[in-house]
Amino acid sequence: MRFTRLFVLLAGCILASPLAAAAQQPDPALPTAIAASPEAITLEIGKTATIKAVVRNAAGAVVPDATVVYFSRSRRDVGVNAAGIVEAYRPGTFTVVALVPADPEEDPRRAEAVVQAEITVTVPNPPVKSVAFDGVPGHFYTGTV
16 A cells, blocks of 8 residues: 555656646746847947847847836936937946836836846046136145145
């Protein structure tokens, strides 16, 4: 009797394991990776650059109809639109995110990402072209503000 129960239990495990493995396999059509190009951008204030994102599935094939949402983590310093065009407003180092939302109908600023990539945007200080003094004081001292 014990041998029969053990045999039935083992047979059930062996037969169920392919089904369990199949249930754990990700849907091959779902996005599993996103690559943004370029990975880093250096922009002068007022200039623009375009980010291109490629979404791939588990098999490595491109997912052509995947929705990609772009947003800036510092919108007042660096902006990005729905087409991936980035514009620099202020100097500093900032992050732009490209993501595939779990629900494409959700608000892009609150979308939960299936996959995402971060792009570093560096905006250097503009060069100093000239220095002009207005209302020059009688004395200058080095090292003072």
